[in-house]
Amino acid sequence: MSEEFKVEIVNPEKSFLAKDDVSEVIVPAFEGEMGILKDHISIISFLKPGIIKILSKSGEENFYVEDGIVEFKNNNLSILTSSIYNLSDLDKSKQLDLLKQAEEEASKSEINDQTKYLVDQKIEVLKSIN
Amino acid sequence: MASLDDLKKRIASVKSTQKITKAMKMVAAAKLRRAQESAEKGRPYSEKMNNIILNLSSGISDKANAPKLLSGSGNDKVHLCVVMTSDRGLCGGFNSNIIKKAKNYFAKLAEDGKDLKIITVGSKGNDQLKRAYGDKIIANISFKESKNANYFDAEKVGKMVIEKFGSEEFDVCTIFYNQFKNVITQIPQAQQIIPLNVENSDEDKSDDSYEFEPEEDEILSNLLPKNISTQIFKAMLENSASEQGSRMSAMDNATRNAGEMVDKLTIEYNRSRQAAITKELIEIISGAESL
Numbered sequence: 051m052s053e054e055f056k057v058e059i060v061n062p063e064k065s066f067l068a069k070d071d072v073s074e075v076i077v078p079a080f081e082g083e084m085g086i087l088k089d090h091i092s093i094i095s096f097l098k099p100g101i102i103k104i105l106s107k108s109g110e111e112n113f114y115v116e117d118g119i120v121e122f123k124n125n126n127l128s129i130l131t132s133s134i135y136n137l138s139d140l141d142k143s144k145q146l147d148l149l150k151q152a153e154e155e156a157s158k159s160e161i162n163d164q165t166k167y168l169v170d171q172k173i174e175v176l177k178s179i180n
Numbered sequence: 181m182a183s184l185d186d187l188k189k190r191i192a193s194v195k196s197t198q199k200i201t202k203a204m205k206m207v208a209a210a211k212l213r214r215a216q217e218s219a220e221k222g223r224p225y226s227e228k229m230n231n232i233i234l235n236l237s238s239g240i241s242d243k244a245n246a247p248k249l250l251s252g253s254g255n256d257k258v259h260l261c262v263v264m265t266s267d268r269g270l271c272g273g274f275n276s277n278i279i280k281k282a283k284n285y286f287a288k289l290a291e292d293g294k295d296l297k298i299i300t301v302g303s304k305g306n307d308q309l310k311r312a313y314g315d316k317i318i319a320n321i322s323f324k325e326s327k328n329a330n331y332f333d334a335e336k337v338g339k340m341v342i343e344k345f346g347s348e349e350f351d352v353c354t355i356f357y358n359q360f361k362n363v364i365t366q367i368p369q370a371q372q373i374i375p376l377n378v379e380n381s382d383e384d385k386s387d388d389s390y391e392f393e394p395e396e397d398e399i400l401s402n403l404l405p406k407n408i409s410t411q412i413f414k415a416m417l418e419n420s421a422s423e424q425g426s427r428m429s430a431m432d433n434a435t436r437n438a439g440e441m442v443d444k445l446t447i448e449y450n451r452s453r454q455a456a457i458t459k460e461l462i463e464i465i466s467g468a469e470s471l
Contacts, residue, residue, distance in 0.1 A: 062331040
């Protein structure tokens with residue numbers, strides 16, 4: 051038995067990524083980071099801003115997400131997200147753009163606690179990317 | 181009978197019209213390919229989203245406390261209709277088909293004594309509806325600036341709908357759009373998005389249970405607003421593919437009709453030219469005879 055499963059990332063415009071030789075995926079779930087291996091129990095959760103790490107035969111890939119939902123079932127991992135960037139494609143200026151956007155949002159006065167938390171997360175993650 | 185000069189002018193003008201319709205057809209065909217592609221690419225997202233929501237809602241035990249977006253506000257009085265049309269004309273029956281469908285629905289609502297509110301997306305729908313239902317239209321959104329349907333626009337509409345639902349301005353929300361089947365067939369659709377229709381859950385997958393993190397209802401209340409934007413986005417994608425398809429076949433027809441017209445006019449032109457020549461000959465001959 052191989053220790054691999056399928057992962058598919060979709061955003062509203064298209065199917066962003068599909069791989070079927072993945073050994074482990076680490077997602078920034080809402081209540082903390084979560085590593086998913088083969089034969090994980092069926093789970094639905096949603097994401098907070100962070101890094102998705104996909105480990106497969108062909109190496110390691112990292113993606114920055116701002117929100118989304120993950121569903122794992124029958125060794126199929128689906129990640130639905132409206133904002134995802136491949137870290138290797140994300141250049142410095144785009145990163146700074148996103149950071150600026152997030153900071154602007156954070157400085158708004160009528161922001162509620164939950165969004166504030168999410169935005170702070172966003173800023174933290176963006177700052178940590180190099 | 182029209183004079184030769186008039187006929188010549190008419191032939192020229194029909195020909196130039198034909199050139200335009202031909203060009204429009206080409207443009208629509210190119211855009212159609214792109215729109216169709218993105219409509220197809222967008223499908224997995226909305227399907228997956230739907231699946232997850234189905235799984236979630238079947239897992240919810242406490243139906244009474246389910247989020248309102250799923251279960252409805254408990255009333256069935258005020259209906260909000262989001263009528264999605266294009267911003268440009270010259271696309272055959274595309275807009276009028278949606279409008280017709282919507283108007284039928286409005287008439288039924290009026291019969292049942294329900295209140296009606298309308299949001300129009302796209303200026304053509306607004307133009308056609310404002311005469312009969314002007315007082316019912318509460319908002320008109322148009323995305324003339326954005327070239328292709330994109331998710332941010334859909335989210336804008338979605339947020340507006342959710343906000344209005346939150347302030348209890350309506351109970352039931354239905355969106356109207358054209359579903360793209362193929363280039364010549366587009367099916368006008370009415371889809372209810374609030375409260376969500378989950379009854380078409382024919383696939384019974386309740387045998388395996390999910391683990392949820394955090395709780396079901398928290399996920400659900402986060403997911404449902406997203407789903408609304410997703411459904412609207414899906415409608416926008418289908419709509420833009422349908423619009424291009426409809427325009428393409430309309431322009432194809434127009435080009436063909438123009439061609440027929442040019443043929444007919446050319447025959448008429450040649451006939452009257454010949455008649456004029458014959459007449460002149462007769463005049464000359466009879467003039468010579470009389471000498």
